[in-house]
Amino acid sequence: MALCQIHVPFRSSSRQKIARFSNTKLLRINCGYSSFEVRDVSYQPPGTQLKLLNSVSFSLPDKxxxxxxxxxxxxxxxxxxxxxxxNKPTSGSIYTQKFWNDGNPSQPPEPLVxxxxxxxxxxxxxxxxxxxxxxxxxxxxxxxxxxxxxxxxxxxxxxxxxxxxxxxxxxxxxxxxxxxxxxxxxxxxxxxxxxxxxxxxxxxxxxxxxxxxxxxxxxxxxxxxxxxxxxxxxxxxxxxxxxxxxxxxxxxxxxxxxxxxxx
Missing domain, CATH: 3.40.50.300 (P-loop containing nucleotide triphosphate hydrolases)
Structure with a gap:
């Protein structure tokens, strides 16, 4: 999703518009998204040598x-x-992640409780x-x-x-x-x-x-x-x-x- 930028100009007469254009306020709205993330999750039941899941990874965006x-x-x-x-994974992580519009994380991941x-x-x-x-x-x-x-x-x-x-x-x-x-x-x-x-x-x-x-x-x-x-x-x-x-x-x-x- 793109970064949303909305220009909010001062109210002014037509004679003042050009003079005040440089003072136009810019309201910046960061349009990001969140995603449910599974990373390298494996599961081996306690007391066994058999892995039921092997390095499972996938992402599912919100909504x-x-x-x-x-x-x-x-x-x-x-x-x-x-x-x-x-059950709990033997290894790997399960969490939610918020991203900026450019795909970079906007905050640290939060475990999925x-x-x-x-x-x-x-x-x-x-x-x-x-x-x-x-x-x-x-x-x-x-x-x-x-x-x-x-x-x-x-x-x-x-x-x-x-x-x-x-x-x-x-x-x-x-x-x-x-x-x-x-x-x-x-x-x-x-x-x-x-x-x-x-x-x-x-x-x-x-x-x-x-x-x-x-x-x-x-x-x-x-x-x-x-x-x-x-x-x-x-x-x-x-x-x-x-x-x-x-x-x-x-x-x-x-x-x-x-x-x-x-x-």
Whole structure:
């Protein structure tokens, strides 16, 4: 993105314009961007000699959608677990970086903290534990009396998340297990969107859905990437062709390389 420069001249009569041109104020707006960065990340489970990931590196700019695909067992889910903070890399770093328009960093990198990552696992409805939509969404909220302000902020975030995923007309006392497959995925997304994450991760978000629900989820992600940075792991490549900004293939042995979708 280019450096934005806006000239703001003094108000003056036509006779004064030339004389005051040299005193014109220049408002400089630095138009930069931020990016999610993975650099040389490897993972070897404790007590083993087998590396599940080998020097994985990639970048995903803010408010874009990235897709990782590849064979089962190649390391895709392992990578997601590292990004979400479930496991820690054996080596390498995971961080966010702000850049100037010329591609140079504008400040030191900031580690990606697990609390700022939202993750929706494959078949997330299997992990629903409550008997109502409201109880499911608020299951992990703080219960202490002195957390009123936090709970108020979460409630505002809940309303925003429900609107984002298209559940605004859904009764909050409805049993989440009675929802259709597509609505269960929407609910799982809403839970992760209550506190806007720096990175939203989706593991096989179309798995087990019929054609209409799949189309609805893809449309939903098209809108979400306007607000969030989204990383998807999926075998369903054709549906994502129209909304993917960057894509990578994970090869057996845990090697990642950038590759366009084959459609």
């Amino acid at each position: 874009s959608l990235g897709l990782i695909f590849g064979q089962s067992g190649s390391g895709k889910t392992t990578l997601l677990q590292l990004l979400a903070g479930i 697990p609390e700022r990552v939202g993750i929706v696992f494959q078949f997330p409805e299997r992990y629903f534990v409550a008997d109502s939509v409201l109880d499911e969404v608020t299951f992990g909220w703080p219960r202490q009396k002195d957390s009123y302000q936090l709970r108020e902020n979460l409630a505002l975030g809940l309303q925003r998340a429900i609107n984002w995923v298209g559940l605004s007309g859904l009764p909050l006392d409805k049993n989440p297990h009675s929802l259709s497959g597509g609505y269960k995925r929407r609910l799982a997304l809403a839970i992760q969107l209550v506190q806007i994450p720096d990175l939203l991760i989706l593991d096989e978000p179309l798995a087990g859905l019929d054609w209409k629900a799949r189309a609805d989820v893809v449309k939903l992600l098209m809108n979400l990437k306007k607000e969030l940075t989204v990383l998807v792991v999926s075998h369903d490549l054709r549906e994502f062709t129209s909304l993917v900004d960057r894509s990578w293939r994970m090869e057996m042995g845990g090697y990642l390389r950038e590759e366009l979708l084959p459609f």
